Amino acid sequence: MPTPLVVSGVAKSFTMHLRDGIRLPVVAGVSFSIRAGECAVLGGPSGAGKSSMLKMLYGNYAVDEGQIIVQHEGGLIDLAIASPRTVLSVRRQTIGYVSQFLRTVPRVSALDVVAEPLVERGEDRESARKKARTLLGQLNCRKSSGRCRRRLSRAVSSSASISRAASSPSIRSCCSTSRQLRSIRKTATLWLR
Structure with a gap:
């Protein structure tokens, strides 16, 4: 292979177009x-x-x-x-990608944010939500993941972003900041299944 x-x-x-094309x-x-x-x-x-x-x-x-x-x-x-x-x-x-800044649609739960790419790849909605719940649970984000809020908290947003990328079949990349992943500071991480 x-x-x-x-x-x-x-x-x-x-x-830099506003700086004379530098x-x-x-x-x-x-x-x-x-x-x-x-x-x-x-x-x-x-x-x-x-x-x-x-x-x-x-x-x-x-x-x-x-x-x-x-x-x-x-x-x-x-x-x-x-x-x-x-x-x-x-x-x-x-490829799955964890952004430093996950921009989610207001009033959409973390569970649905994580399930979305699975549904797009052809999984039925309930199966996708079950997998999403498991992924979020691995990051200790079970209780609040199904609630719809005006805006996701930073912690829930980070967990949703990481879980969303983890649902990718093969290549996952993570662009982290010290806020988002405390164990990895100022690094960018790639891992392959």
């Missing part, structure tokens, strides 16, 4: 691979490009150069050049 994630020579910069390099020449069952940590100081790297892996940021090869539905996809539809398919079926 091929390695499920291979990053090769990836570079990313941002253009180009701000973020990362350059990033290469690594992760095999199934492995966990990798992208460590470094604030501004080193950890979150940007994960956003490229998830397809939120375009890649300036290089390749991001992901094993998806029996084939290999280069996310650096994949079509938007392919990126969406990879997100639904292969």
